[in-house]
Amino acid sequence: MRSAYIALVLLALSARPALPQGSDSSATAGIEAFNRVFEDATRRMDNAAIVQLWEEDGVSLLPSIPPLIGRQAIAAFIEDVTARLGGARMDTFTNECSGIEVSGSWGSEWCVQHQVVVMSDGRRFDAWGKMLLVLHRGSDGRWRLDREMWNQALAPGPPGDRG
Amino acid sequence: MRSAYIALVLLALSARPALPQGSDSSATAGIEAFNRVFEDATRRMDNAAIVQLWEEDGVSLLPSIPPLIGRQAIAAFIEDVTARLGGARMDTFTNECSGIEVSGSWGSEWCVQHQVVVMSDGRRFDAWGKMLLVLHRGSDGRWRLDREMWNQALAPGPPGDRG
Numbered sequence: 001m002r003s004a005y006i007a008l009v010l011l012a013l014s015a016r017p018a019l020p021q022g023s024d025s026s027a028t029a030g031i032e033a034f035n036r037v038f039e040d041a042t043r044r045m046d047n048a049a050i051v052q053l054w055e056e057d058g059v060s061l062l063p064s065i066p067p068l069i070g071r072q073a074i075a076a077f078i079e080d081v082t083a084r085l086g087g088a089r090m091d092t093f094t095n096e097c098s099g100i101e102v103s104g105s106w107g108s109e110w111c112v113q114h115q116v117v118v119m120s121d122g123r124r125f126d127a128w129g130k131m132l133l134v135l136h137r138g139s140d141g142r143w144r145l146d147r148e149m150w151n152q153a154l155a156p157g158p159p160g161d162r163g
Numbered sequence: 164m165r166s167a168y169i170a171l172v173l174l175a176l177s178a179r180p181a182l183p184q185g186s187d188s189s190a191t192a193g194i195e196a197f198n199r200v201f202e203d204a205t206r207r208m209d210n211a212a213i214v215q216l217w218e219e220d221g222v223s224l225l226p227s228i229p230p231l232i233g234r235q236a237i238a239a240f241i242e243d244v245t246a247r248l249g250g251a252r253m254d255t256f257t258n259e260c261s262g263i264e265v266s267g268s269w270g271s272e273w274c275v276q277h278q279v280v281v282m283s284d285g286r287r288f289d290a291w292g293k294m295l296l297v298l299h300r301g302s303d304g305r306w307r308l309d310r311e312m313w314n315q316a317l318a319p320g321p322p323g324d325r326g
Contacts, residue, residue, distance in 0.1 A: 061273060061312075061314065063226070063314040063315050064316070064317060065317070066317070067273070067275075067293065099310075101269065101297075103266040103267040103269040104267060105266065108269070108271070110224060112230075130224045131312075132297070134271045134297065146264075147271060149224075149273075149294075149312040151226040151312060152226050152227050153227070153229075154227060154229070
C-alpha cells in the first residue's frame with residue numbers, strides 16, 4: 001500500500017508540467033509543444049511550473065482520492081506530496097502521447113508514462129501509468145490542463161501490449 | 164485482488180451504455196441524454212447497446228490492462244468479462260456527471276459512479292469509481308464515447324468528499 005501511495009503521488013506530480021509555446025502554427029503542434037514541456041518539467045519536479053500549467057478551474061482525477069477541483073486544490077496536493085517525498089528525485093521519465101484531437105479551444109490526448117524515482121534512501125521506484133487529458137487553449141494561445149485522469153499500467157510485454 | 168479485478172471488469176462494463184436521442188436542441192442536452200441512456204444500459208448490463216455506444220475508433224483506458232483501441236477490441240473485452248461474471252446482475256447503479264464542455268462535435272465530462280452487483284452465489288460487490296469521458300457527436304447527431312478512463316474512488320465520507 002505504501003508503494004502504491006507513492007506511485008499515485010509521483011504520478012500525480014508528473015501530470016503537471018510547464019507551459020508550451022503559444023506561437024505554434026497549428027493546434028496539434030501546440031499540444032505537442034505542451035507535451036515536451038510537460039515532460040521536461042516533470043523530470044525536474046518543478047512544482048511552480050507544474051501549477052502554472054493548469055487552468056484555474058482544472059480537475060484532476062487520481063485513484064482512491066476525491067477529485068481535486070481547481071488549481072489551488074491541485075497546488076496544495078502537489079506541495080503535500082513533495083513534502084512527503086523529501087529528497088526524492090526523478091531518475092527517468094517518458095510520456096508517449098497518442099490521438100491528439102482538437103476542436104476550437106479544446107483538445108484531448110492519451111498517454112502512456114514510465115518513471116523511475118530514486119528515494120532519499122536510495123530505493124528505486126519504477127512505475128507505469130496511463131493518462132487521459134483534456135486540454136484548453138487560453139486567450140493567450142497557450143494550452144493548459146483542464147482535466148486529467150490517471151490509472152496504473154503494466155510494464156510493457158511484447159510491442160503493442162502496454163497496459 | 165480478485166475483488167479488484169471484478170471491480171475493474173464491472174466498471175468497464177458500466178462505461179458503455181446505449182445511444183442518446185439525436186434530436187436535442189443543445190449539445191449539453193444531448194450529452195445529458197447520453198448519460199441517462201448510459202445509466203439505463205449499464206443497469207441492464209446490455210452488451211449490445213453498450214458496444215453501439217462507442218465510436219469505431221474509441222479508446223478505453225482501464226487500470227492495469229493495456230489500452231483497448233477500437234470498438235472491436237472493446238466489444239471483445241466486454242464479452243470476456245460477461246462470460247467470467249456468469250449470472251451476476253447489477254443491483255444498483257448511479258452515475259453522477261459534472262462539467263459538461265462542448266466544442267463543435269467534441270465534448271467532455273467527468274463522473275462519479277457507485278454500483279452494487281450481486282454475484283451468482285449471492286455475494287454483493289459494492290464499488291465506487293470515477294470516470295473521465297471524451298465524447299464525439301457523429302454525423303447522425305448522436306453522441307458516442309470516443310475515450311474513457313476509469314479509476315477507483317472511495318466510498319463517500321462527508322458531503323463533497325467523494326474520492
